[in-house]
Structure formats: C-alpha cells, structure tokens
Amino acid sequence: MSEVKVDTISERTAANGIVVDGVTIKDSGLTIPSGGTLDVNGTIDLSGATQTGIDSTWKHLSTTSNASDVTQIDFEDVFTSDYNVYKMYMVNVHQQSTGGNIELRLGEPNPSDGFVPSLGFNIGGYSIQGTRRGEASYNTEYARIGINTAVENSSQWYGGMFLEMTFWHPYGTDQLTRASFIGFGYDNDANLQMPVTGGFYDRTHQAITPASCTGFRLSGGSGIQGTPTTKFHLYGLEQS
C-alpha cells in the first residue's frame, strides 16, 4: 500500500481531464461512466444546485413556521415566473377560538398590496356530521378552506387542519389562478372530518387578463394559534 500526497493534480493533456479508475474529472465536472454508481451514504447538499435532466419533479422552495399567536400569516413573493404549479403542505393550522373559519386570500400581487376582490370557492368537507356542511360562495375576497373548525385543545388529542394545497398558475397572466386542496380537519364538535376537499379560483379576472398573484394570506377565526407550531412546506413543479 502506498500513499500519494499532493496539493494539486492537473491534467497532462488539455482535452482529456484526469481519469481515476474509470471516473473522469474534467473542467470542474465529475463524470461517472455508464454502469458506474455514485454511492452516497452521507449527505448531499443541493441547496445551491441547478437541477437538470430530471423532468417534472417537485422542488422544495421553503418551509415557514409559526409558533406564536398571530392574526394572520402572510406569504409574500413566494410565487414567481420560475414555476407554473405550486404545492403547499399546511401542517396543523388551528385557530384561536372554536367555531370560526379558516380563510385564504390571494394577493394582488402581494397581500401587502391588496387582494383579488372576488373569488369563487367550494368546500366539500365537513359534509357528514359537522354542524355546518360544505359551502360554496362567489364574489368574496376570501376562500374558505375550513368551516367551523375546532381550536387546538392540549387536553385532548385532536388538532388543527392538515391540508395539501395546489396552486395553479398563480404568477402567470396567461391563465387564471386556481387552487385545490384536500386534507383533514376537525369540526366545531371536535369530530374528525375527512377528506376536507375544495377549490377556488380568481373570479375577478375570469373575463379579463388574469392577475399575477405572488403571495397570499391565511387567517382564521380570531387569529391563528402558535401552539403547537404550524408549518408550511412550499414546493414548485420543475418543468422540462
């Protein structure tokens, strides 16, 4: 066994790079030939990477937490021209007082600028045993994504709402902004409701140029609780 210790290995022939047992290192790149395997048992940090060659995969964009009692949770500049479709996982959204509604407003373009004044929405959840059943409405600034929801109660096991929400074309002005969602929630009587389903769209701009939405606001009842912590995981759909 021998050991080579050097500070730099440079290619001898400019066009060839350096080949180490079949693996080529050239011009800051590493090429593993056909049949080879890159076996990683540690961590790959791709946070600064540009991904190519993989079509239509979800890229994690951000995770936002809320651990305090707040009146609202705003997301500003989260929708960009980089993606047409976004997915957000809302984990444990629970409001301050039982019986209120969880509402979402589309910014125009951001919540700090104003809101799309007229949405059409339909919520299909809470339709089995809730005190209030699914609801549809038009021409409202908000879209309800939860109705008569229960507050978190530390002495019981029930919790807030857990939603997977898809935003369709929020940034682009070639199509209307639409969103659909599915998940779990607890009604006013602390009965588990599943699935909670629904959708909404930008009704204001349906006959004119669609608005560009870059953010949205989530609010609920008399506010949103911070205990337990609420998390929001945002992903964008990579497109080839």
Next chain:
Amino acid sequence: MFKREDVPTKKNINGVLIDLTDDEIDEFVEKLNTPEVDERPYNEKRLSEYPSIDELIVALWEGVVEERMASVTALEAGRQAVKTKYPKP
C-alpha cells in the same frame, strides 16, 4: 364581544413576527365584533343546514318499513325550521 386583550398582537410575514400597530389591532377587534353577512343564496344556506341524505334515508326507513315516525317527524320539523330561517325571496 372581543376586546383588545383577547386578540393576538402580532402577524407572521414570511415566517417573521411583526408587531401589529394599534390601528391594526383596533381594526381586527372591530372586524371580529362585526356580524358576518352571509351572502349566499337562500337555497345554498338551506342546503348547508338540512339533514344529511344519510339521516333522511334512516328516518324514511324507520317510518316506512318499521312504522316508527319519530325520526321522520323530528327531521321534518328541522327542515321546516331551516326553511323558515332562510325564506324563499
């Protein structure tokens, strides 16, 4: 009635907590204390509070097959109460 001390004093913007101004707190309290106007058409309001199809089927079964009318009577009273609550314009 909600008071200032009943409501959160912060908002979350992109994960950052920001103190509400006095005006924002007052506006939030006022909004909470303002009864919501339900602008849905009467038929949607009725639909949201009518007994479920499951409840109707069970009541009908009990009434028609088992000749026990208690559930039918109770549900019908509930339906009429909803109609009275949201009258047809």
